[in-house]
Every structure is written in C-alpha cells, then in structure tokens.
Amino acid sequence: MPTSTTESRVFNFSAGPATLPLSVLEQIQAEMLSLPGVGSSVLEISHRSKDFDAILEDAVTRVTQVLNVPDTHEVLFIQGGGALQNIMIPANLITDSAQTADYIQTGSWGKKSAGEVHNYGNLNVAYDAAESNYDHVPSQDQLKLTSGAAYVHLTSNETIQGVQFHKLPDTNGVPIVADKSSDIFCEPINVADYGLLYACAQKNAGVAGVTIVVMAKELTERSAPKMPSYLSYAKHSAGGSRFNTPCSFGIYVTGLVCKWLQEEIGGLEKMAAINESKAKMLYDVVDGSNGFYIGHAQPADRSTMNVTFKMATPELDAKFVADADEAGMSTLKGHRSVGGIRASIYNAMPVEGVESLTAFMKDFAAKNG
C-alpha cells in the first residue's frame, strides 16, 4: 500500500533500501544546502576537492574503527552493488581458469552470487539448502569443500529467507568471501577471519549506490593483471576508491551511519545487544502463538535482521500486511519466493517499532486465531 498521504514517518520494515537512523536523515537535511564551511552540498562538489577528501577519509576511518579492521586489510568503496561484486570476486580471485571456487548456498542471494563463476573458473556448490526452501545453514560436516579452492563464498545473512550464519565454517585456510549486505555492522566480527567481505550499503550501512568492500591486501595483490580495468580491485585500491567518480553522496551517508553507530549507539557490541533483544521479541511472539505464526528459518539459524514467518493461509498473510500498514507499520510483505511476512529490523529500526509490531501481532492473532 502506498502511504503517499502519510505525513509523519511510519515504522518502515522494508528489506532494502531500508530505514535510516532519524538523526542521520536530519543531518543530511541540515547539510543539504551547504556543508559547514563549504557553501555547497555534498552533491555539488568535486570528488577530487579537499572537502570531499575529508568526507572520504572520514568514512574510511569510521568503517575501519567500527569494524576494527586490522592493518592486513583495506576498506574500499565501489559502485555496482552486490551484483558487481558477484563478478569482481571470481574475476579477481580466480587467477587461472582451472581453479575452483566453493559456494555455500543458504538462500537466494548466495545462489545468485554463484551464477557468475563459470565465466572465470570452476564452480563447486559446497552446500545447497534449496531442498528445504533455504531454512538453515549447514553444519561443518555437511560441507563439500575443495582443498586448495580459490576461496569459499557464503552469504552471512540471507535477506529473503531470514537465515543467518552465527558462526563461520572452518575452511582449512581457504579465504572466506562473505556477502554481508544485510548484516554488516549488526554485531562485532573478527575481520581477520575474512579474505574479503562486502556489503551494498542500502540495508544496514547507508543508501544505494555504494558498496563497502573490506579485503585482505594480500588478495588485492592477487588480482589477475589482465581484466577490464573497472573490475580490478587493485585499480580501485590504487585509486583510493576514486578510480572514477565515486558515489560521493553514498560515501557521505555511510560515514554518517558509522558516526551514529559510534556516538549514539556506542559501538557494535551495544548494537548487537539491541539487535538480539529486538529479534527475540518477535521470535518469542511467533513461538508463543500456538502455531498461529509459523517461522520460516530453523530456530538455531534465525536472522537477527530479517524475521520471516507466515500464517495458515495467504489470505491471512495479506490481511496482516494491510492491517499493519493501516497501523503505521509498512512493507511487511514477504518476498514472493517465501511468501508470508518479512519484518526487516536492521540497526536503524527503533525498539519502539518492534514493540509496536509485537503488540500488533498479539492482537492480530487474538482476533484471527
């Protein structure tokens, strides 16, 4: 339902592009006519100006601080979203077409990522949870890993199915490449455990148009020398994320989101505690509903970011979405491949939004159960 007549902000449960912290939006608004001391907005200045140098440097520094990125790794901002990373990863990290890359498929995004590998080398699907409609992550002994693989790709949080890795697999020294588009910044991580991680910003880190890549410098150097220049991590790195005109507005917003995490939330440990309590509130209602709400993901692998469930019939699901929208909670319809309901509760979803949804869910179950 469009909410074009709504004048106040709703609780927006969109999976992405998704809700942003209010204070970030307010700062963007306040600086839209003129960045302090600049006299123009971020949209109007050269990406080579000293004013933008400061914005880019601040964003890189804040991402580095928030994720605690070690010296072995570097932070890049690239355009093209997750889709371009699906190409850049095999293009750079498979250096010889006889090599194999392992992909662990726990949902729709992981399956899509694997679809580009054949252009560069061999694909080994180390696990595919399609048979259970992607409701879990594999245990270590279910993985069919290739020894000496170029890398192992996984999607740490499957946004559509609401399935999340809560522990990384053991890949026996093979670099892990993780799509963290929908769960970057949701909890502290050990960056050294990853060869490369990436996240398009529009879920949990800002706006569409910029993708955060954090990669081991050793892998940047591995970049195959012969490839279209724009695809080369080494070229983006050498250009300091300004190989060409970057998504300057997106980089600015990611900097503001990181500042919010640092100054208002107090870091990722605090963020993780808030996220766990928000997710628990919703899963507790699902589990306590005597089967009225049916969760999609297996409990041990449930996502703290995307909560997926359904009711007995698609008609009830549709009524839920419409009634919730009326009550000021938008975009709760699940992805068509899973059906039902998806409540995306990224970092920026306030606790009050989740409280409002849990109250609505209890009421809806009482009236329709």
Ligand SMILES: *Cc1c(COP(=O)(O)O)cnc(C)c1O
């Ligand atoms: C949203 C999302 C993407 C999006 O990729 P784009 O190419 O930026 O549209 C990729 N991976 C995951 C896990 C996502 O949630």
